[in-house]
Amino acid sequence: MLNFSYQNPTRIVFGAGQIAQLSQLIPAGARVLLTYGGGSIHHNGVYQQVTSALKQHLVVEFGGIEPNPSYETLSKAVALVQQEKLDFILAVGGGSVVDGSKYIAAAALLELDGWAILQNKVRVRQALPLGCVLTLPATGSESNPHAVITKKATQEKLSFSHPSVYPQFAVLDPTVTYSLPAKQIANGAVDAFVHVMEQYMTYPVNAAVQDAFAESLLRILIDVGPKALAQPENYDVRANLMWSATMALNGLIGVGVPQDWATHALGHQITALYGLDHAQTLAVVLPALLQHQREAKKQKLLQFAENVWGLKHQDPERQIDEAITHTRLFFERMGVPTRLTDYGLPASAATELAAKVRAAGMQQLGEHGQIDYAASEAIFRAAV
Structure with missing residues (x-):
């Protein structure tokens, strides 16, 4: 066996009805960017559960993150975070939404354009805190420090990894997967x-x-x-x-x-x-x-x-x-x-x-x- 050092800081909150725990998982007073994908969370009850749990928080929404999250879309979210001075990101969706949110969390604290992270031209040193509500079991992005981002303009699909983008928590409720195609x-x-x-x-x-x-x-x-x-x-x-x-x-x-x-x-x-x-x-x-x-x-x-x-x-x-x-x-x-x-x-x-x-x-x-x-x-x- 090779030498290794292992630590996983993500708290897993597993089971039916656990989305309600968001009110305790996200710090009081946090200014939250709520990210999601195509909008299915509006039809399966997840959005209602999330917003109910966050009724005491300031929440700004950003939807439309693609199945292969694009730099072009995520750049708009980065600008929104900076403009509204948001300080916590909650990803609600599958691995693509979580990956995209990791990019937003890291890029929002950069002075350079965020694509430099994917090109290895700049190292991530810090990121905004983030958590997630997983709606699709697939990528494992909910408890790892990796993300894959696509740049449509150049047809590039690149990845980055940094401990600062480990989600602080991941809520896993298997019942929210019932309605998935x-x-x-x-x-x-x-x-x-x-x-x-x-x-x-x-x-x-x-x-x-x-x-x-x-x-x-x-x-x-x-x-x-x-x-x-x-x-x-x-x-x-x-x-x-x-x-x-x-x-x-x-x-x-x-x-x-x-x-x-x-x-x-x-x-x-x-x-x-x-x-x-x-x-x-x-x-x-x-x-x-x-x-x-x-x-x-x-x-x-x-x-x-x-x-x-x-x-x-x-x-x-x-x-x-x-x-x-x-x-x-x-x-x-x-x-x-x-x-x-x-x-x-x-x-x-x-x-x-x-x-x-x-x-x-x-x-x-x-x-x-x-x-x-x-x-x-x-x-x-x-x-x-």
Whole structure:
């Protein structure tokens, strides 16, 4: 096991009816920016619960944060925070709203334009305090210090991370997910699954606790993902899905182990160029990447096959093939296709995506840094 230091400061407030706790979670006298997405919170009762809990606070609203939060939209929120001298941000929505709110929290205290954070031209040193009410289990952004932001003008999708943007608290009420469209639930389960894989599917370092935890999360997601689609108001199913997605990327299973993140890096290029949902890009890239990297990941693939899928054969190559096939079929069973052509993209998309990877200088991806430009193109071609 590798050396590590781990601390997660986010307070989790979990369960039905817990949105009412906002009145105690946000400091009295705080001037609050309430951020949200397309407005579904106005129709599912979440907005009413939030505003009722915050009736003693000054609240300024900012809606319209996109599924892939854009610099252009978020810049308007940054200006609003500065103009109204707001000092606390409450994100109400899924991971995109939370990611966007992290950017707002950091950029609002900068003298430079906030995009400099994503370009690594300036380091985040402080951010406004923020909390969140999670409405979509998927990204784990509610209890980690990471955010991914898109700049529409340049078709860039970049990330940043800093401890100051850990949410102070996250309210997780599984009942607010009952009204979510099936597509969002499916995307969320796939997203969480791949988050686990990025931290688990590398090479062994004798991290028994992390491996066992990761394998448990994968098995839970395989079990509850389809059930969440079939039984949308099953509290226990939604609760386990929501908590699994949080635990998938709160940092715990990633301590002391090598991590990959090439699937995400390549998937971001698909979203930036063609606008596919984040989870859709992960479902496309991961099976192709596992095939391409099967030798480098052989030990973990065999462990994954046996401990997650219950597969064991005398022929290890067959065991790996079946594990990758089972993974692809899980995504498909969730209603998330796994080929670029399934989304109407031409075969030439692989070449265009490879060019974008090259333009971004992404030539050492993966836990070994061995996924270069040629490997990325081969993965995209296998994903067609």
